[in-house]
Amino acid sequence: MDRTFDIKHYRGFFSITCLCLVILYGPLIIVMIYSFNDSVSITNWGGISLRWYVEIFTGLESAKFKAAAWNSFSIAIMAAIVSTVIATAAAIGMIRGGNFKGKFASFALISLPIMVPEIVTAVATLIFFSTIGFKLGTLSILVAHTVFCIPFAYLPISARLQGIDASYEEAAQDLFANRWKTFRYVLMPIMWPGIVAGFLLAFIISLDDFIITNFIKGAGIETLPTAIFGSVKQGIKPNIMALSTLLLLFSIALVTLSYFIGKRGEANQNTQQ
Amino acid sequence: MTSAVSLHDVRKDFGSLTALSDVTLEIEDNEFFTLLGPSGCGKTTLLRMIAGFEGATAGTIRLFGDEIEHLPPNKRPVNTVFQNYAIFPHMNVAENIGFSLRMLGWTKLEIQTRVDEMIEMVKLGALVDRKPSQISGGQQQRVALARAMAPRPKVLLLDEPLSALDLKLRQEMRTELKRLQRDTGITFIFVTHDQEEALSMSDRIAVMSDGKVQQIGTPFEIYEHPNNRFIANFIGETNMLPSTIDTVEGLNLVCQLEGGQMLDALANCDNIPGATGVLSLRPERLSITKTEPTGKILKGELGDRVYLGTDTQFIVKLSAELNLKVRMQNSFFQGANYKTGDTVFVTIADGAARFLVD
């Protein structure tokens, strides 16, 4: 059969893409499969069972994991809320504020947490807390998380805001809305998908953080990542597989949710046909 | 009587760029007033200054006698129909129309009544619950109109509201808007670059270019008695013939063209003999004949013609460099009798030639 000439086609690129996907998903799928392994040993396959899932919730280490999960989720929610509020305010100030003197510096400052390597942030934060005598614990983790969640929340929010025509706000003002009412009744509803995406992103980032949390958590507090790390250091156990699979599926669900909210938001935004 | 909107010596600078200067005009109550000009002439900037989205660098803006420059947009009793409509995408038609009333604190019942009135007025009945993404461009435009008129503004500002519509819809909306203005008695300030729109809809027009007001007048005045070359060229079509004044009698002039021909013309201000300028002649005020008429005439060679359905436009070559466009109505003129290359005479209707200096 004649192969039609496709200028875009390069031989082997498809295979490499598939290889790429295999490498990306392989380890995850393997872990998921082995989380159902009935055998105690992780090397031998003993049949399918849910025992390890049960074990996380009821077994020896379950109390530790539950406490860690509680810490992780509560810190993530609070950090996400605070950082989203701060990021929303900052986005409005930056994008609707025109060109003002400190604009570039502001932007640099907001992006700073992403640019500084995590380990450097961890060290700096530890030194800072220790110098001012700030007790290490849940609160210290919360503060540190809020800081680096801000730029992550900022990204989707500012992207959304930039795509919103300023004429909506002008129309609202023309129709007698003051600044606050313009924000509340017009700007925020249209911005909302971006804010939600920012919140979810901040939430996941905080939930997943390991390096910074590990540095400044102090003794006695664990989050899910630090608990998993501690356990893995002693050797990979099957219950860790189960826990990892749960976290994995949760992250994927959250991202998919964020993706669909974004799509719906785009549909609402388009008033021109 | 106090004018609805009064601008005095208004100036607007954007940094080193002067967008508007020396703008002085009075817009009367209950008037359909149009700001007409090419892109970049400053008409939209002027509109936005009346609305409150831009501040004046100098000069005063009064609304029914009260100075309003210091007031933010949400404190001025004027409302705007935006060029891109800016219908809130997350509210349906009824909520959009009622938005201003909500901001002003009207009761639910009052809002409901008024919204129904407006929907009736722009005929959007069936679409009340629809979201903007579910209605057409023309329908969105009517929503924008209803929304801006709901709070009973004294002055309505319209920023090129018809430019996004296709031809048929545009023509319909022109009649609609004219009717609305007449029925409601609201002063309309309309911005457009389309001279046909301006001529057909306005009570008075302000022609603008390069940030300045060139002329203010009724459509008739603007078309028949343009004050300068720019206006004569911008509105409709015209022929520009360089000429020198020979004699002056009040506003009646006799001018001599470069080729020596003498023509009667009207001036728009005092002139002296010997002054140079151009004669503006509208193609439809000229006609072609084969027989030599009496009085002041022009003679030339018939060139190309363009068939335009109702009219035909002929080119008459007066000399090597000078061409005249003449428009003849096809129902009254037998173009077939005239061949390219024939010698023809061009007669000018009384008062049709205008002498312009700049």
Next chain:
Amino acid sequence: MAAGTGSGSTVSAIFSPVRLWLLLPSWIVIGFFLLVPVLLMLTYSFLTKEFRGGVIWEFSLASYDQFLFDRGLFGDEAPVVKWTYINIFIRSILQAIGATIFCLLIGFPTAYFIATRPIQSRTIWLFLITVPYWVNLLIRTVSMKFLIRDSGPLNELLLYIGLIDAPLHVINTNFAVQLGLFYSYLPFMVLPIYASVERYNFTFSEVASDLYASKVTILWEVILPVVKPGIIAGSILVFVPSLGAFLAPDLLGGAKTFMIGSLIEDQFKGNAGNWPFGAAASMILLSLVLVVLMFYVRAQNKDQT
């Protein structure tokens, strides 16, 4: 025509005090909890180590000294450059470069392939590529560790097929760390390149082909220069995090693959730590990263003119 985009119009000029209040929280939070700590860390690198970990507030160049030299710069004998720590940095840089190249070799064809798919399937491909990124990095690294260890499924599979006779000892090697870094940051390489290729106008390829160029030549001489910004952006996004990475070297590497991240982490563990030294190493890492970023920004600005 005056556009109401908020820049230069009155709507935003009235805004100034409001704008200040909107930006203040982010300034305060990031300024106080990141900027100040980093400056404090800089200060710490010049302090003296306290016996039990922590610091004594006494100026000293000891940390930087210790980093470079075997004996004090101001000691009795001539200073001998100590290679231990410098080696660690060099190794980290090489690992980061390696990971970047690895990501480039696999990431570029992948990004190109996805960008040339029909629009509907494009989003699906992108989704597939980015979803693994959303899984916790720790879990991903642990999964990779589980997979490639001596008695792990990969070796089992290879043994089973008969491709190898004895288990491949991959874990705890430099290669394992490379693999881990590649696995961690691949999407960062794919996405910017995808964005660049998506904007590329394939009519250029057609023109080149019409003028007798082979596909390879087209790729090398026509496509690559246009896509360069994406490649550079992707490389930076992989190189910088790889440099300071902690998880991949710690979980997948061993004593022989010690990198900056682990070195720094060591300094803050309990009593054996040396805080000023850790601070100094962090400052050096930060400086390295800032230098790379500055090159990037300057290269971008040059491209813009």
